Amino acid sequence: MTSTDEPGPHLPPPPGRAPKAFPARPPSQAAEAAVGLLESVREDLSAVSLPLALPGVDKARQDARNAVAQLDDYILPRYRSLDAPLLAVVGGSTGAGKSTLVNALVGHPVTRSGAIRPTTRQPILLHHPDDAGWFEGHRVLPTLSRIRGTISTEPLPASRAGATPDAEAISSLVLVADAAVPQGIALLDAPDVDSISDDNRRLAGQLLAAADLWVFVTTANRYADAVPWKLLLNAASRDIMVAVVLDRVPQEAEAEVSADLRALLKQEGLGGAGLFIVRETYLDDLGMLPPESVEPLRSWLRELAADSAGRSEIARRTLNGTVRALAGRVGAVAQAVQEQERAAATLRSDARDSYRDAVTRILDATKDGALLRGEVLARWQDFVGTGEFFRTLEQNVGRLRDRMGAFFRGEPMPAVRVEVAIETGLQAVILDEAANAAEETDQRWRSDPAGRQLLGTEDLSGTSQGFADKAAAEIRAWQAALMELIRTEGQGKRTQARWLSFGINGLGAALMIVVFSMTAGLTGLEIGVAGGTAVVGQRLLEAVFGEDAVRRLAQTAREDLHARCQRLLQAEQQKFLDRFPDGAPDTAQVLAGHAAALTRLADQA
Incomplete structure (x- = not known):
C-alpha cells in the first residue's frame, strides 16, 4: 500500500469509484435534545479552569480534556449518525501482533508489521469502498487530518506495507478502501497502548475512546500485563463490546492459558467478551498468517457487519455506556471545580x-x-x-x-x-x-x-x-x-x-x-x-x-x-x-x- 498526503475532507476517491455521501437520518426530537445537552456539556467542560495546585488536580484536568476529546471523537458524531458503520479499533500491547492480525483479516499486507518498535505510528483505518463517505470527512476523530492510502498493485511484504513510519505525521489518519473489509464495519489499526512513545500512547487512548467495539490483541506471555488491563477495565465501564484475541499461543499451552484468561475476564466484568485464539505459527514470505488462523474472527466480523439490527444495538449499547461513564467523569470534574472554589475562597x-x-x-x-x-x-x-x-x-x-x-x-x-x-x-x-x-x-x-x-x-x-x-x-x-x-x-x-x-x-x-x-x-x-x-x-x-x-x-x-x-x-x-x-x-x-x-x-x- 502507498499513501498520498492529501489531508482534509477533500480526498480522492478509491480507484474506479466515486465516494458516496451518507447524510445522517433526520434526528428525532429526543436525539436533538440529547445532542443539545451534549454540546452544552462540551462547551462548559472546555471552559473549565483548574488553576490551583490541589491533590488530584492533574487527573481532574486530564479527565476534563479526555471528556471533551471523547465528545468530539465519538459521542457527538455517533449521536448524530447512529446508522454509520461500526468502528472496530484493533489495539493492544507492544509486539502483540495487531498489524499482522489486521493484514490476515483482509488477506494481504495493508499495514506495516515487523520487529522495529513502534511499528504503527500513523493509525490506518480500513473500510469498504462503499463506506468511504462516512470517514473521509471529519465526522469522527475530527482532530486527525486525513491521508488517502491506496493498495499497491503488486503485493508488498508486511515489513514494507502501509504508511512509512513518520513521527511527524502522528496526528494524521490513513484511510484505505479495501473490498475485503465487510461493508458496515471499519477496522482501525491503532498504536501500542504501552508504546515507548508518549504521543503513540496518547493517540492509542484517543482511538480506543472513539471505538464502537474493541478488538484487543494480547499474547500468551503478556495477557496479564497491567497497562492493557487498565484499558480493558475502562472498556468495561463503557459497556463496550470487546473481542479478545490471544495471539501466538503454543498448542500445548492453549487450554491452560485460555482458561486462565477467561477467568480473568469474568473476574473483571468482561465475561461476555468473545475470545479468539491464534496459535503460534510461521509467517509466509509476505509476513502473513495462514488464512485459517484468523477465520473465526473474520467470520464473526462478517456476521456482525451483515446484521444491521445487531450493529445498531452495539452502537447504541456502547454509546449509552459511554454517556454513563461520561456522567461520572463530569461529576468528578465538578467536584474538582468545587474543591478549587473552596481553596480559592x-x-x-x-x-x-x-x-x-x-x-x-x-x-x-x-x-x-x-x-x-x-x-x-x-x-x-x-x-x-x-x-x-x-x-x-x-x-x-x-x-x-x-x-x-x-x-x-x-x-x-x-x-x-x-x-x-x-x-x-x-x-x-x-x-x-x-x-x-x-x-x-x-x-x-x-x-x-x-x-x-x-x-x-x-x-x-x-x-x-x-x-x-x-x-x-x-x-x-x-x-x-x-x-x-x-x-x-x-x-x-x-x-x-x-x-x-x-x-x-x-x-x-x-x-x-x-x-x-x-x-x-x-x-x-x-x-x-x-x-x-x-x-x-x-x-x-x-x-x-x-x-x-x-x-x-x-x-x-x-x-x-x-x-x-x-x-x-x-x-x-x-x-x-x-x-x-x-x-x-x-x-x-x-x-x-x-x-x-x-x-x-x-x-x-
Whole structure:
C-alpha cells in the first residue's frame, strides 16, 4: 500500500469509484435534545479552569480534556449518525501482533508489521469502498487530518506495507478502501497502548475512546500485563463490546492459558467478551498468517457487519455506556471545580482579612491620638499659639475667636502646614499598614501549595508601585471634602460670619485635630489624648457651629476617611486577587447538573 498526503475532507476517491455521501437520518426530537445537552456539556467542560495546585488536580484536568476529546471523537458524531458503520479499533500491547492480525483479516499486507518498535505510528483505518463517505470527512476523530492510502498493485511484504513510519505525521489518519473489509464495519489499526512513545500512547487512548467495539490483541506471555488491563477495565465501564484475541499461543499451552484468561475476564466484568485464539505459527514470505488462523474472527466480523439490527444495538449499547461513564467523569470534574472554589475562597479570604485588619489599624491610629504627636502636634501648637492661649481659652470663647480670626487673617500659612503634617503622618500610617497586610497575605499564601503556585516567583510582600502617591492623593481628597463639609455646615446666616472670620483652613485643621483625638465612644465627643491641644480645636468649632454640629461633623469626616481607606486598600489587595483567572462562579453547580442530566439520558436509553 502507498499513501498520498492529501489531508482534509477533500480526498480522492478509491480507484474506479466515486465516494458516496451518507447524510445522517433526520434526528428525532429526543436525539436533538440529547445532542443539545451534549454540546452544552462540551462547551462548559472546555471552559473549565483548574488553576490551583490541589491533590488530584492533574487527573481532574486530564479527565476534563479526555471528556471533551471523547465528545468530539465519538459521542457527538455517533449521536448524530447512529446508522454509520461500526468502528472496530484493533489495539493492544507492544509486539502483540495487531498489524499482522489486521493484514490476515483482509488477506494481504495493508499495514506495516515487523520487529522495529513502534511499528504503527500513523493509525490506518480500513473500510469498504462503499463506506468511504462516512470517514473521509471529519465526522469522527475530527482532530486527525486525513491521508488517502491506496493498495499497491503488486503485493508488498508486511515489513514494507502501509504508511512509512513518520513521527511527524502522528496526528494524521490513513484511510484505505479495501473490498475485503465487510461493508458496515471499519477496522482501525491503532498504536501500542504501552508504546515507548508518549504521543503513540496518547493517540492509542484517543482511538480506543472513539471505538464502537474493541478488538484487543494480547499474547500468551503478556495477557496479564497491567497497562492493557487498565484499558480493558475502562472498556468495561463503557459497556463496550470487546473481542479478545490471544495471539501466538503454543498448542500445548492453549487450554491452560485460555482458561486462565477467561477467568480473568469474568473476574473483571468482561465475561461476555468473545475470545479468539491464534496459535503460534510461521509467517509466509509476505509476513502473513495462514488464512485459517484468523477465520473465526473474520467470520464473526462478517456476521456482525451483515446484521444491521445487531450493529445498531452495539452502537447504541456502547454509546449509552459511554454517556454513563461520561456522567461520572463530569461529576468528578465538578467536584474538582468545587474543591478549587473552596481553596480559592480561603486564599481570597486570607487576603481580604489581612487588608481589612489593616484598615482597622489605620482607623485605630487616627482616633487614639497617635497622630497628634511629633510633627502634627508641633504644627498645631504653632498654629494656636503659646501656653497663654490655653490659659485664657476657658475664660472667653469670644476672645478666642478674635485671636484666631486675627491670626488667620494675618498669617494663614500655619493652618496649611497643619494639613501637610497631617497628610504626611496619615500617609505614613497607611503605607506601613498596607505593607504589613501585603507581607501577611504573602506569608499565608506561600504556606499553601495553591497559593505558592499562584504567586510563583513574584514578590507581592510590599506595597505596589505608585501606592504612596495614591494614598497621598486620597488624603488630600479627604481634606478637601472636609473643607467642603465645613462650608456646607456654615451656610446659615448665624454661622457664616463666624466661620468666615476664622477662615476655612483654620476650621478644617481644627476639625482634623478633633477627628484624630476622638475615641470610639458612642455617647458624644470625647478627648483621647493631647489634652488641651484637642480641647482648643473642639472649643473653637463649638464656638462657631455648636456642640451637636461639631459631633456630627467629626463623625461624618471619620466615616468618610474610613470609606476612603477601605477603597484604597481594597484596590491594593487586588494585586493578590487578580492572580485568580476569570471563571464563572457557578461552574461546579452547572457541571453537577450536567452529570445528573447525562445519567438520566443513559437511563432513558
